Amino acid sequence: MDTTHHLHDVDYGTPASVSEKLVTLEIDGFEVTVPEGTSLMRAAVEAGTQIPKLCATDSLEPFGSCRLCLVEIEGRRGFPASCTTPAEAGMKVRTQSPKLADLRRGVMELYISDHPLDCLTCSANGDCELQDMAGTVGLRDVRYGYEGLNHIKEQADTSNPYFTYDPSKCIVCNRCVRACEETQGTFALTISGRGFESRVSAGESQAFMDSECVSCGACVNACPTATLMEKTIIEAGQPDHSVLTTCAYCGVGCGFKADMKGSEVVRMTPWKDGKANEGHACIKGRFAWGYTTHKDRILKPMIRSKITDPWQEVSWETAIGHAASEFRRIQNKFGVDSIGGITSSRCTNEETYLVQKLVRAGFGNNNVDTCARVCHSPTGYGLGQTYGTSAGTQTFKSIEKADVILIIGANPTDAHPVFGSRMKKRLREGARLIIVDPRKIELVSSPHIKADYHLQLRPGTNVAIVNALAHVIVTEGLLDQQFVDERCDKEAFDYWRDFVASANNSPEALESMTGVPAHLVREAARLYANAGNGAIYYGLGVTEHSQGSTAVIGIANLAMATGNIGREGVGVNPLRGQNNVQGSCDMGSFPHEYPGYRHVSDDATRTLFEKDWGVSLRKEPGLRIPNMFEAAMDGSFKGLYCQGEDIVQSDPNTQHVIAAMEAMECIVVQDLFLNETAKYAHVFLPGSSFLEKDGTFTNAERRISRVRKVMAPKAGLADWEATVALSNALGYPMHYKDPSEIMAEIARLTPTFSSVTYEKLDQLGSVQWPCNDAMPEGTPLMHIDHFVRGKGRFLITQYVPTDEKVTPKFPLLLTTGRILSQYNVGAQTRRTENVKFHEEDRLDIHPQDAAERGIQEDDWVGITSRAGETVLRARVTERMQPGVVYTTFHFPESGANVITTDNSDWATNCPEYKVTAVQVVKVKHASEWQENFHEFNETQLRLLKDKVVTAEAAAGTR
């Protein structure tokens, strides 16, 4: 497959039929065989011909309204619409005849008589199906004239920052309405009015921005005319070529076509054949890519000796040389273990692999970690212990077979929007739904979806709820004993069974802690256990707790106990936060393990890497991120190479993190922007965006997809090249000419990747690991006949309440999360029009708690915990339960992490972001921390503005 891609994909008109039964028919004299249920329209495409159409497109169910797709069928009267008529065995179909041509011209004539004839200057010129159809049917003349009533003068709605709605061009084909319903599941659009009056309308005749629309772009994609059109295309014109790539935002890992004009991106179109997204996207990937060319991007390397000095712009060579000599100086003075690195869960597998290699082989220690530490490290531990592999068990597609969906601590419609849409589709088809979440997330009740059970637990009691569910399954005889006997370790199961069966773990006994009525827990447990196919999806609401790993283990136990593992429609599915969290974990970013999850103390593995890398390697684990901070505070950790992460904003207990930063002597930050961490850095290496580099990302379903360079790195070097340069300067030579060579090394050294090559990815589009000799095309479903570790291992999961408890001083529990339009620390999305959807972080508080404190909507409120204080504006909402408040952390000045504490998961040190005891009061001023932040920020921006440009930097030498 060429990396460039056809601008226009074939449109089959209607979705593929999944039937296994085939039928053979004749179309225009040619025989064609298709699955039963295939439309005549689609069958015609298979037979090599196209029937004219307007209201049909293959991402949507047929609608049959435009009457352009009429055909003749031998032995039948009339002219049925081919989009709504299923193919039958033995049919003889004609798609062209003089009569059909006449009818079609008549239809087109009506459409065109109410359509502006400004084709030459229309933004859709070259990409308009109406135009194409007028050509196809041979329309030469319009009899009705434009004097009568028409819509040609109607005003466009430009309220959405990314697309316009120009009703004058609308042909009322209903594709947008159906896209919003079927593809996205938001139901924001309707056709209002009847007959001639009918028009598309968002919400109740509102502007798009005021409606329920979440700006996913599905309607824009589906629209056959210029009515719904991306603003970038209106401005720049139609693209000249496309390159297939992968979204760099969330763990869904949507495939995209980067539509290009020369080396400029003019649109990101969701890729129809992308297996993670099947042609859908969300506001982030689809529209929020403007940050890649934002003026705040730093494109020259910079150095300074103290963080109070102005930056000095230098050449790459100088910056890398400076970093290397500082690192060596520190190691000479404070020991080999005094420096470390942080790999990025946003960078490619190849880049991540190189950073961990640099640390292990170049630095000579194992002090490497990744931001997955602070999100999904408990998943790695929990699933590793129980099943033997640190990854989700299914494909996204598996949801289409789920009968009962159990969501714990995840909010897919905001954090994993495209998967959220796929989930909603299945729920509308009738799958049942159980939600375990302290908040009333969107899926609890949204158009055409209502959760059967919402177990609205108190934050921090996941393990108690999971144990209570298990108690019901065991004591009410709902176990899948056959599965357990065949697939699981007997002794471990017996221990577990006796443990969960004890009265302490009954829903009744735990009710006072979880706050969830026992009968609801019982009913939910029965529903899941009797599901047929029960599928669990969970997110950071499970992992980011002091018992995060215990909860993951508990979830794995539930799935084994009910036999919900090893086939489609079931499984345990962690929803990953950032795009390459899975990949960064796979690539050996953790201080205790090599790529492929093999412990550094394992002699055979270590020898393998020592031989390949030509160095001797350490067998003790290195420091994890929070341990690095602790070690910095005690003076034994002094230097850090941080690629593509913003630990100062994203890690908990900001003031502690900052103290650790200030205690270090050399911090090297590689990023697109001067992020919060970079404000404490001594060397800044300009990063490259996902549009500027080659590599791979691995999404939450273990799917490895290509990221392709569509433009040259703006700063001269791609991120992997900068790491190579640093390694060379440190005296550990690396000689890669291309990221494909890095992948070859990964494959050579990692059994689960051994058959992965770029050629294969180009050929298949993507593969799910394990991809090796046994499974050369990858492994969609895991643990089919046996667990990766052999027998599944049940583990006892004692509920231990967190130390973050409410007290008279801190009577509320704060939990944190994210929102659809913003991404993580917001460095990217805040630099796009997405801020129009979310311009500040707010504190969500229940009306009752607000009233008790005299707090009203929009009031400034101070939030205090034992770690610190910050001030936000309040949003009073019933989504919260009394006693629980919530905020997002997308803006640095919000200081959400000033309040979170350094409590962490017992097994992995993943911070407990989801539970902090706080008090909330009405205030008039920003907090002291915010005032200091403001001042510090101003200073740092000034030091950037006043940067000294050295001659070599000005000359642009490398």
Next chain:
Amino acid sequence: MNAENLIKMANDIGSFFEAMPNREQATRDVATHIQKFWEPRMQKSLISYLGTHGDGNLKPIVRDALREIHPASFAARN
């Protein structure tokens, strides 16, 4: 490194394994966990703190596990 934090972290590990019915195995699991995930200076800091300040509120299962990993340091104390 901050001993209070280390003790808390160690005790949290202890709390998980304490629930296991086989105490001997559980102690070994605590020991393995610490060896697999704690960088040497963390282990060293904790041991040396305990050496000077006594076991304080360290859970017995953790103390036993540490004794398994670092018998020499404990022998020196007793």
